[in-house]
Amino acid sequence: MSDLFDAVMLALLLATALAVARARDLVAAVVLFSMYGLTLCLVWQHRGAPDVAITEAAVGAGVTTVLFLIAVARTRREERR
Template sequence: MSPNDVFDLLILTLLIGCALAIARLKDLAAAVVLFSIYSFSLCLLWVHRGAPDVAMTEAAVGAGITAVLFFYALTRTGRREK
């Protein structure tokens, strides 16, 4: 197994773990933080795979703008899911 395969496996495991944790969390602020980590991890995977343009878009939209909008929505609603 090459180092590239190990890195891919590590990032994919992190992505799956984040996705499962996001789905199970009741604290919406923590879910937004985990979503940002998920997005950043996906950005690393795109860079590693040789798609820097997609990685930059993922970083800007996924980890940046979306997180800000989600946090703004949380200020207008409740932090905990019922």
């Protein structure tokens, strides 16, 4: 059960990380990155580090998402080709 959870989470991490790198739309990339942070938060919790999980959820999935969105809003939405 535990190994299955780890495998699913790691697959999800890999998939979201690749999706962030491939996304041309930067808003989509930011949302995917937030998803990556939330998945990582679950991994930390599962690994017995609730304090790291809290920080990951608040900063990794929350605050950086907002800061990235502001940065995208102030520049341009599409990645330069």
